[in-house]
Amino acid sequence: MSTLVGDVWTVLKQDKTALIGFFIILGLVATALFAPYISPYGYSEQHIAHAFKGPSPLFWLGTDEFGRDLLTRMIWGSRPALLVGVLSVMVSVSIGVPIGLMAGYKLGVLDRIISWFVDVALSFPSILLGLMIVILLGPGVLNVAFAIGISHVPQYVRLARGPTMSVRNLDFVRASKALGATDARIAFSHILPNIIGPIIIMGTLSIAGAIRMEASLSFLGFGVNPPTPSWGNLIRDGVDNILQSPWMALFPGLALTFSVLAFNMVGDSLRDMFDPRIMMGKEKMG
Amino acid sequence: MKQYAIKRILTSVTIMWAVATIVFVAMRVVPSDPAIVVLGDHASEQALRAFREEMGLDRPLLEQYLEFITRLARGDLGRSMITNQPIAAQIWSLFPYTLNLAIGSMLIGAFLGIPLGVWAAIRKNTAIDYVSRVVALAGFSFPAFYLGVVLLLIFSIKLGWFPILHQVRTGTLFEHIYKLTLPALSLGLIQASYVTRLTRSSMLEALNEDWVRTAFAKGVRPRDVYFKHVLKNIMIPVVTAIGLYTGTILGGAILTETVINRPGLGKLLLGAIAQRDYNLIQSGLVVFAFIVVVVNLVVDLTYSLFDPRVKYE
Numbered sequence: 001m002s003t004l005v006g007d008v009w010t011v012l013k014q015d016k017t018a019l020i021g022f023f024i025i026l027g028l029v030a031t032a033l034f035a036p037y038i039s040p041y042g043y044s045e046q047h048i049a050h051a052f053k054g055p056s057p058l059f060w061l062g063t064d065e066f067g068r069d070l071l072t073r074m075i076w077g078s079r080p081a082l083l084v085g086v087l088s089v090m091v092s093v094s095i096g097v098p099i100g101l102m103a104g105y106k107l108g109v110l111d112r113i114i115s116w117f118v119d120v121a122l123s124f125p126s127i128l129l130g131l132m133i134v135i136l137l138g139p140g141v142l143n144v145a146f147a148i149g150i151s152h153v154p155q156y157v158r159l160a161r162g163p164t165m166s167v168r169n170l171d172f173v174r175a176s177k178a179l180g181a182t183d184a185r186i187a188f189s190h191i192l193p194n195i196i197g198p199i200i201i202m203g204t205l206s207i208a209g210a211i212r213m214e215a216s217l218s219f220l221g222f223g224v225n226p227p228t229p230s231w232g233n234l235i236r237d238g239v240d241n242i243l244q245s246p247w248m249a250l251f252p253g254l255a256l257t258f259s260v261l262a263f264n265m266v267g268d269s270l271r272d273m274f275d276p277r278i279m280m281g282k283e284k285m286g
Numbered sequence: 287m288k289q290y291a292i293k294r295i296l297t298s299v300t301i302m303w304a305v306a307t308i309v310f311v312a313m314r315v316v317p318s319d320p321a322i323v324v325l326g327d328h329a330s331e332q333a334l335r336a337f338r339e340e341m342g343l344d345r346p347l348l349e350q351y352l353e354f355i356t357r358l359a360r361g362d363l364g365r366s367m368i369t370n371q372p373i374a375a376q377i378w379s380l381f382p383y384t385l386n387l388a389i390g391s392m393l394i395g396a397f398l399g400i401p402l403g404v405w406a407a408i409r410k411n412t413a414i415d416y417v418s419r420v421v422a423l424a425g426f427s428f429p430a431f432y433l434g435v436v437l438l439l440i441f442s443i444k445l446g447w448f449p450i451l452h453q454v455r456t457g458t459l460f461e462h463i464y465k466l467t468l469p470a471l472s473l474g475l476i477q478a479s480y481v482t483r484l485t486r487s488s489m490l491e492a493l494n495e496d497w498v499r500t501a502f503a504k505g506v507r508p509r510d511v512y513f514k515h516v517l518k519n520i521m522i523p524v525v526t527a528i529g530l531y532t533g534t535i536l537g538g539a540i541l542t543e544t545v546i547n548r549p550g551l552g553k554l555l556l557g558a559i560a561q562r563d564y565n566l567i568q569s570g571l572v573v574f575a576f577i578v579v580v581v582n583l584v585v586d587l588t589y590s591l592f593d594p595r596v597k598y599e
Contacts, residue, residue: 017423119297120304123579125537128571132312135559137566212429216541219431220556238437239545243450246439253432261427268423 008200011273021265028259032078039072048155052245062247064237070248073229074255080223080230081259084145084214085207091149093203096156097245101187104159104164114157121154130213134222144223148210159202163195191240201271206265215256290588297474298583303355305575310354312584313568314347323562324367341367341565354568362570370562373569378552381509384550388535392468395473395481402478403485408512410490418482431541434472438546441468449546455462469546473538478533483526488520522589529585533578557591 010165012018022055030257031038040060041047047059047067054062103114121129133147165174217223218232228232231252236248320343321334329337338344342353357364406418442448448468457465492498493516501511525570540552558566575598 011417037526116300116304120301120308121302123305123533123582124571125533125577127540128574130461131540131559132309132571136312136316145599208427212427216431219541220544224557235432235435242435242438243445246443247423249432249435250439253429253435257424257428257432261424264423264427 002224002239004115007273008270011269015269015272017265018269021262026079028082028262031048031075032082035075035079039069039071039075041072043072043076043229044068045072051216052241054245060247061251064245064248065241068253070234073234074231074252076260077229077231077234077252077255080141080144080228081256082210083141085263087142087197088152088210088214089147089203091146092152092156092206095150096153097192097199099153099158099246100157100160101164101191103160105168105183105187105191107165111161112181113135117159118154122158124151125263126151126209127213127286129218130217131220131222139225140263141224141228144214145210145218147217148213151156151213152206153208155206156199156202159198160195163198165230166276167191185219198222200211201267204263204270208260208267211256211263212260225238294583294586298579300577302576305579306355306358306572308567309349309571309575310351313564315344316564320367320564323564326509329359345577358572363573364565365536366558366563367565368563373566376554376566376571377569380549380551380554383548384536384539384543384552385540386462386466387469387548387550388469388532391473391477391535392531393540393580394470395477395531398475398478399481400485400524404512404517405484405487406482407489407493415486418486422479422486425476426483428476428479429541430476430538431474434469434542434545437468437472465548469542469548472542472546473535476536476538477528480531481528485520485524488523489516492516492519523587526585529581532581536574536577543588 012022016024037043045068047063047069049067050059050063050118051061051065051067052063053067056062057070059071061074063069064073099114124132129151130144130147133150134143137143137147164187173186173190176186181190214223214230215232218230219236221233221236223232224230226237235249235256238245238247238252241248320341321337322329325333325337325380342350354364361374363377366376367370402418402422406415409415438448438450444449449465496509498516501515502508506515536552539550540556542548543550543552544556551574555567555570555574557563558570
């Protein structure tokens with residue numbers, strides 16, 4: 001694993017896009033951690049006299065219909081975004097990868113059943129799957145994280161299954177089988193390290209997707225409940241008041257877009273690093 | 287080919303059946319009682335019982351399930367719990383709006399994305415390639431509903447070129463297209479960024495192939511190599527991706543229809559969720575998934591049109 005961290009850092013150093021993304025993510029994490037200390041106001045603190053104000057020295061990014069400071073609410077909104085982003089990927093990885101490993105390693109009937117379920121699940125647009133699960137569980141940060149995590153499980157099953165199928169017949173796997181290793185041990189100690197690269201790339205890109213989905217669900221009113229700020233419900237408030245104060249939708253959307261962009265930038269660069277075909281292409285094409 | 291098609295269609299039918307079953311089960315494990323949701327907390331026990339009887343909710347689950355599936359097979363989606371209107375008619379009347387939105391976005395995605403991707407690949411590592419990659423990555427990261435908000439702010443509110451409300455019940459073809467522009471752009475520009483990225487990487491991979499070198503060596507004009515030889519070869523992954531993107535477009539339509547305030551299936555479904563109209567939610571989810579399954583099937587079966595080398599087992 002330590003070489004992996006080293007590899008990642010090497011890529012970051014060489015690739016400017018990745019580096020920019022990495023620093024945006026660092027900033028985002030810091031913002032979420034230190035939200036109470038860096039917010040100019042309380043997130044539900046109302047200044048009715050200043051409702052619907054544009055950006056000013058007093059309220060840098062303006063205020064909403066209750067005179068709440070938009071910058072403060074955006075700072076707090078980074079918390080559900082990151083929390084849902086990271087938690088949901090943990091949910092999808094911890095459910096999807098073992099299932100994919102099992103399907104790809106065991107093959108046969110089990111594999112066919114699992115693949116069929118994956119096909120079924122992938123025929124739902126993931127936002128619908130997420131919506132359906134949120135309807136069942138009710139709104140709230142944890143439920144949203146779980147719903148998004150579950151809705152991405154099929155993609156991880158597919159991701160883990162393919163490489164497992166190609167690794168399972170290699171000599172080192174056969175050798176450890178001959179030495180009497182259990183299936184679980186082979187899957188987790190021998191096969192998993194070989195397919196970890198694609199999982200990390202997908203994980204980084206899924207955090208981006210999850211942040212976007214959290215915002216989408218909150219925008220539709222099925223995510224984080226107001227008055228707790230989330231970028232999605234801030235944009236919703238903004239759309240509802242778009243004629244009075246356009247910045248209410250504009251600024252939280254920028255925060256959302258840059259955060260998603262940052263994770264995509266890092267994920268993209270990691271993919272270039274791990275995908276040997278693209279790497280070869282780079283050398284060949286110069 | 288015929289055998290493959292039959293096998294593929296049968297698979298799609300089983301997937302549709304599974305989708306319908308999962309949705310049915312999901313709607314039955316919802317914690318709240320639909321009768322209380324529709325009639326309110328203060329409804330009399332008698333009224334509740336009458337409602338459950340009318341909706342068939344008092345019958346055994348298996349019986350409800352069998353009826354749901356047989357009705358579905360006949361194209362009968364049942365009636366709304368709130369308005370008691372037939373759901374199929376409601377969905378059918380709104381379907382064209384969502385369909386137009388999806389087609390419009392796909393056309394924008396394809397006609398912007400493919401040429402841009404080809405261009406970026408040909409001019410690899412130049413300013414054009416760099417700019418197109420950054421734009422594509424930004425577009426890829428832009429949430430469609432937020433792009434809708436931005437387009438609305440610029441073109442409707444600031445410039446006044448487009449209406450803020452997009453109610454399009456009647457009107458000429460031109461008016462329909464006019465009102466489709468903003469929502470289709472907000473989904474289509476994002477699809478264009480996916481298509482650009484995909485076209486670029488497929489094209490780069492193909493340009494490494496020996497037959498491309500051969501074509502150049504024997505003196506084929508570069509333009510012909512790019513557009514006649516290479517582009518034809520990469521159409522399969524690109525068309526597949528555009529097809530597979532249907533699900534995302536439909537999902538995006540739910541949000542875009544809300545932002546741009548345009549009628550459609552997405553808004554219908556959201557309304558149903560807000561009103562807890564379980565019958566309508568159930569049918570809406572099933573219809574959404576069916577559309578995706580059918581599009582994927584069609585994409586799969588049309589491979590051979592784009593690539594005569596594809597032989598079906």
